[in-house]
Amino acid sequence: MTFRVHVRVMPRDGLLDPQGQAVEHALTALGFEEAGAVRVGRAIELDVSADSRDQAEARARQMCDKLLANPVTEDYLLQIEEEQ
Amino acid sequence: MTRVAVVRFPGSNCDFDTLRAAERHGAEAYFVWHRDVDLKGADVVILPGGFSYGDYLRSGAIARFSPVMQAVKQHAAAGGPVLGICNGFQILCEAHLLPGALLRNAGLTFVSKPVDVTVERTDTVFTCDYEADARLRLPVAHGEGRYVAPVETLRSLESEGRVVLRYVAATERSPFQSNPNGSANHIAGICNAEGNVVGIMPHPERAADRLLGLTGGSGFFTSLMAWSQEHSTLGATTR
Numbered sequence: 329m330t331f332r333v334h335v336r337v338m339p340r341d342g343l344l345d346p347q348g349q350a351v352e353h354a355l356t357a358l359g360f361e362e363a364g365a366v367r368v369g370r371a372i373e374l375d376v377s378a379d380s381r382d383q384a385e386a387r388a389r390q391m392c393d394k395l396l397a398n399p400v401t402e403d404y405l406l407q408i409e410e411e412q
Numbered sequence: 413m414t415r416v417a418v419v420r421f422p423g424s425n426c427d428f429d430t431l432r433a434a435e436r437h438g439a440e441a442y443f444v445w446h447r448d449v450d451l452k453g454a455d456v457v458i459l460p461g462g463f464s465y466g467d468y469l470r471s472g473a474i475a476r477f478s479p480v481m482q483a484v485k486q487h488a489a490a491g492g493p494v495l496g497i498c499n500g501f502q503i504l505c506e507a508h509l510l511p512g513a514l515l516r517n518a519g520l521t522f523v524s525k526p527v528d529v530t531v532e533r534t535d536t537v538f539t540c541d542y543e544a545d546a547r548l549r550l551p552v553a554h555g556e557g558r559y560v561a562p563v564e565t566l567r568s569l570e571s572e573g574r575v576v577l578r579y580v581a582a583t584e585r586s587p588f589q590s591n592p593n594g595s596a597n598h599i600a601g602i603c604n605a606e607g608n609v610v611g612i613m614p615h616p617e618r619a620a621d622r623l624l625g626l627t628g629g630s631g632f633f634t635s636l637m638a639w640s641q642e643h644s645t646l647g648a649t650t651r
Contacts (some may be wrong), residue, residue, distance in 0.1 A: 344518060
């Protein structure tokens with residue numbers, strides 16, 4: 329089976345996110361004063377061949393821990409869909 | 413003869429400056445390609461600055477998996493000296509040879525200018541020829557130089573004296589902004605627990621020749637030559 333894995337990598341809470349701050353300032357300058365707490369991260373999508381959703385998730389977690397996210401500064405979220 | 417291996421990754425751009433600086437200080441310096449699996453008898457390894465693999469994903473994240481990094485890890489594990497400059501420092505962090513990480517500068521801009529730093533550790537292979545607390549003016553040129561690490565790690569870096577270079581607070585005598593990137597504790601460079609792996613953001617190789625204006629970085633190269641001399645003498649007496 330093939331699974332489409334969506335990885336969302338975000339800067340860890342509490343770490344200064346200057347990109348998020350800059351985007352927030354720009355939004356405010358454009359008149360979107362209701363916007364706040366902006367954070368900028370990274371999205372990665374990939375296909376994973378696996379026998380089950382659990383296996384796909386376990387492998388995707390290893391990929392994140394080893395390469396896709398930096399455990400010192402980033403957290404990640406996975407979303408997994410079975411491909412038709 | 414002191415053999416200095418300068419590792420080139422696709423996207424390294426301080427490789428020639430580093431090679432030349434090592435040569436000018438009397439070392440036998442040569443390039444090692446990122447696909448090489450051995451360091452050809454290196455006494456000292458330097459990972460130069462640049463943008464290895466285009467800084468894709470995160471600075472240093474892909475370079476860490478280069479075949480040559482296995483050899484660099486073995487060299488470091490055996491106590492061999494390794495210096496990472498700028499992108500080299502980022503690679504050493506990604507490779508877990510040094511703790512922490514280097515993130516986007518707090519000011520978001522790429523910073524390229526001279527900064528003043530203090531040498532806080534003078535017993536490493538790369539700083540043993542400096543006086544304690546020597547103040548140097550060295551160029552920095554980076555977009556991701558904000559050193560961060562968990563609080564416990566910062567605490568142990570400080571208590572174990574593993575901050576090698578620190579940005580000097582701005583004073584009237586120094587027209588240069590003190591901390592150019594917002595790094596924790598004004599850290600500009602650190603070493604591992606054993607002291608043989610050193611990572612720094614400033615570029616000593618760009619400040620090691622009177623022709624280039626600044627010469628404060630020369631000490632990194634005279635240090636490794638002095639270490640190597642002592643090392644080979646010791647080696648000779650024990651043989």
